[in-house]
Amino acid sequence: MVHNGDKMSEDYIIVTEKLAKTYPGGIKAVKGIDLKIKKGQIYGFLGPNGAGKTTTIKMLSTSIKPTSGTSTIMGYDIIENSMEVRRTIGVVPQDLTTDEDLKGIENLEMVAKFYDMPLNDARKKARELLELVDLTEFGDKYVSTYSGGMRKRLELIVGLIHDPAVLFLDEPTLGLDVQTRTKMWDYIRKIKNEFGMTIVLTSHYLEEVDELADIISIIDHGKIIVTGTSEELKKSLQGDIVEATFASPDQAKVFGAYVNAIDPTFPKENVVRMKVKDSDREVPAIMQYMMKNSLSPTRFNVSKPSLDQVFLDYTGREIREEEAGDTRKMQMNMRRLRR
Amino acid sequence: MSGLIPLTERELKKWYRNPVFFITGLLQPIFWILLFGSSFNLTSVFSGAGAAGTREELAVFGTTSYITFVLGGILTTSSLFTALFSGTSIIFDRRLGNMSRFLVSPIHRSSIVFSKILSTTVRILVQSIILVGAAALIPGGLVLSNGMSLLGVLIIISALIMIAFSFSAIFSIIAIRLKRQETIFGIINLINLPLLFASYALFPSKFFPAWLATVAEYNPVSWSAQAIRYVILNGTLTGSVLQQTMYYMLYLLMLTVFMLVVVYFVSEKEIRD
Known part of the structure; x- marks a missing residue:
């Protein structure tokens, strides 16, 4: 980069x-x-x-x-x-x-x-x-x-x-x-x-x-x-962070299996946090994926990385x-x- | 040297706009002449002995007025004491940050130091004029019994300029790398009295033990004090006195040129943030 x-x-x-x-x-x-x-x-x-x-x-x-x-x-x-x-x-x-x-x-x-x-x-x-x-x-x-x-x-x-x-x-x-x-x-x-x-x-x-x-x-x-x-x-951080909260852990698991998800983690059993390469392009696909699998999140949040994270990432x-x-x-x- | 004039202007503005700095600078020479010239009146020691005393007095001092005798010394010492402090503002410039501006500007680095030396010299000349005025005005003061010549005036002015220049240069060089003004104050305190008392500024050479007289002969303060004194006592210089005065002036000139070269090379290379 x-x-x-x-x-x-x-x-x-x-x-x-x-x-x-x-x-x-x-x-x-x-x-x-x-x-x-x-x-x-x-x-x-x-x-x-x-x-x-x-x-x-x-x-x-x-x-x-x-x-x-x-x-x-x-x-x-x-x-x-x-x-x-x-x-x-x-x-x-x-x-x-x-x-x-x-x-x-x-x-x-x-x-x-x-x-x-x-x-x-x-x-x-x-x-x-x-x-x-x-x-x-x-x-x-x-x-x-x-x-x-x-x-x-x-x-x-x-x-x-x-x-x-x-x-x-x-x-x-x-x-x-x-x-x-x-x-x-x-x-x-x-x-x-x-x-x-x-x-x-x-x-x-x-x-x-x-x-x-x-x-x-x-x-x-x-x-x-x-x-x-x-x-x-x-961008060099390889992605934006997507966080979604679901009614049940099962739904969360299905969401975590999304094909373009990078390092999905589960901070709580009904919460998924994942990185995606470019949220602007990815969010529509994520929506389709959720509709196809009848997932209805109670919370959905996309955050672009800040320079803070960049600094942390590069300098440790x-x-x-x-x-x-x-x-x-x-x-x-x-x-x-x-x- | 595009930096020399604006930087010297800055120094002089800082001087005449600061009332305490300005007025004490002008009062100092008056105190010198009043206190030293009057309370220190060495010629009075001789005055009790009638005609013989006066003869002796004339032989030792060349005049019956101590102020007339000592004026050359006081002009020199007051210049010296002002010049010793000219390095301190270099340290302040560095501490306060002004130096950072000078270092990134397209000026010769030596012009930073030369501006201190030049502004100190201007201040010393103003002080000296006041000092001569005060010496002339006070009772029992300056008597020019043999008149004054144009050459004499030139000698007085150039001796003072050279003393001012040389000593501001020496102390500016010392300050170039120093970070604390306390250091330079310490050096000034250490050196000012030896410079004064191991010279002919206040006492005639006849008072000196041989070893101290040898030291005094090599002290630039003596050179300037004696040159000015010869002019004041004799008016028009002739013969061996003229020769001796010219020797002193030559020594001063050599010292000044040497310091000019040293300041140039050291400050171009060594001055920094």
Whole structure:
């Protein structure tokens, strides 16, 4: 179920080969990653903390050098042409990078100057972006007065000031409450649609990746375990779950003998749970089978697999919350967000 | 160096917008000159002995006003003490996350460090102007009995720039890889007094035992303090005094160029998140 193979290489904005990073002390954070990311996609890395997501993003965004392997972004090598790569990409790191002692607009203007943007263009673009994330009235306020959600929104647009071709978002909603998170998703979708930007996103929130990403790579212990669309990944679990409750155990037994049933189990003697390959196609056949055998269920339920199940299936464990990583910095960020 | 100007602007904004930071920075030189210049008045030791005392005083200090004697030293020390702290903001940038933004931006990594050094130098120049003003205004203060030349003004300004630059550079380099600001505060506390007292900043060389005088000769604080002092005491420099001053300036220049190269290479390679 690996995402469709080699087409023409110019379709791909980011290509990596065996990208790996071993930190001093022998910690193998990333153990050889091969990626092909298409233009205009939102590409999501899903994995627990410490899986290697941030390290991968930091290598691609030239903050740290890979130990081995290569990668190009828009044809620029991340080691040889790191300056060109930095001009091409926008990054929203996990840290809060804006300066609290400056105003929102001053932060944007400062970063624009890093890209040698003329001041007038920078101001215009900054105003546009502030409007995009509903911060228009707050541009002239000091960042120290911002709430956590506003702060994250500002971070998001600082990465966009120079119109990058690719945007990296490292855990864009870490530490935000559910409502603010949903709002951030809207902004991210808006950015994709309005600017046609390729977005690389990391998250350990399943819903976030499911909601936003066109292609998902599940990453754990520094390796990509599986890649595909959310649909493909769920399908790769070999089926949806059908659960039916009958008046009598006999009827349940007959239903359990259905020809396309995969691993039928009986949680109770009158309840059948089975997997079917594709419930959309299978349910009509199941209905016919039930009519033919005069089965009348009292309850009938079909559930498509969630990304939770996909993760569990491929990694053998639940996605862990809050573990490893740079806890000191994370706590600091959380504290600053909570205001 | 597209990062140097915006990053230096940032540093200076953070300085002049923070009232406590700004005002204490400006008050510090005034305290230096008032407290050191007055309560520490070494020339007064000699003044009791009439004409002979004054002669001795002139031989040792070159002036009867201690403030005039010590101004070069205080300008240098106040610059030094400000410069020592310029590395701490690198640690804060890393701790607070601002560094992550700089590292993914298309700027030279050294411009992050150079912006600290440059903004510290600007702050030191502003402090120095206030300090000279305060020294001139207080009773018994600065007396330019031999006038002042354009070359003299240039020497004072460049000596201060070079001291500010070199010491901010040294301490920025130390801070590049440090994770805790406590470490750098410890180093500052360890080094500031030896730097001050093993130099000619506050006392004339005649007061020093031989071994300490040797140390003081190699202390950059002495180079700057002496160069500025010669200018203030003599107005127009000639002969051996001019030569000695130029030697001190040359040492300072060598140190500055050396630090410039070190900062460039170390920060391009070593600065990180």
